[in-house]
Amino acid sequence: MTMSMNSSNNYKVNTVTQSGVDTSNWGVKQNMETSAASENTIFGLNRHASTQPRSKVVMNAAAGDDIGFSVSGEFAGSTKDDHFDDIVSASPKVNKTARRMGSKARTRMILAALDKDHEGSWGDVDRNYVIGGNWKSNGDMDFVNSFPKEVLAKAEFDEKKVEVVVAPTDLHLNAVQKELKDTHVHVSAQDVSQYGRGAYTGNITADQLTDMKIGWTLTGHSERRTLFGESDADVALKTKIAVENGLNVMLCIGEQLEERESGKTGEVNARQLQAVVDELTEGQWGNVVIAYEPVWAIGTGKVATPQQAQDTHAEIRAWLADAVSPEVAGATRILYGGSVNGANCADLIGNKDIDGFLVGGASLKPEFADIIAAAHNDQKK
């Protein structure tokens, strides 16, 4: 077992080499093939940006050190996350950092680095899909007692490829969660307080959500921004407190119609994201999914064209590479939202920078299962 640091790139990529590892199931096959000429290769990354300089490698070993990592027959056929779990468990220090990130985020980070290094295209990274359903202020107990059972529990999808998350009102979170307990569908809040516990009437805190075993929240939905006056700074604080408490966040951004028409889409997205960049450490982006939702497309039936969505997503990803890091740009899922339905979802999801959807109206209807199926069936990943 040898370990060496690849210093010829800016990615802080550690290379752990071990002959005999079958990497054919790793998911980004072409990258793995081009990256490992004679030996099979496993990568780890510096994910401890908050406390260490970016150039340092977290993996607690120097070139040539034996980190005690062993490969079993079973290992060769396991999932990508399992591969990395075995690597990180070899080093207590790495273990600590990596555990905080969650296994999916770690895998995406690894694949992101591989991708930029070897293929030069962030959009080819194996990010798993997210399909979010935002129920807004809709639903009652009749709906809560029927829709999860009749539609969500019956939706067929590979939970390693597609994460499905629905956001009922806070009042219904618990009941929906109970209905979904034997399924792979998760629940999300629609909003979270930017404050901790205390005298904040009407607000629900991030730690109260995690206490209720809720793993997700939206932040910055355009209705919160426009109808309830949330500023970019408010949204950034909500996002920060949510990830600090271990929640996954669907951070919503997007421009108004007149902003698109006057060519300001990129500027608006950058401004909304910059407020969040200012608050989060690099590692905390592992808990964030961006939902790009042009305001003119929300609830209007006027969906962005696949090209408009793809172009904007690619622009957001490139912006993230500069503003945060190429790894975060490659690893962050960017969802499209705004009048997505069963008929238009397949054309949208086929684009390489579209990693899923945040669905409003159609998430309350049986066609939500068709949208999940479109992600499940999409072949680009």
Ligand code: PGA
């Ligand atoms: P819509 O809403 O799908 O009804 O347009 C999307 C959203 O608000 O997240």
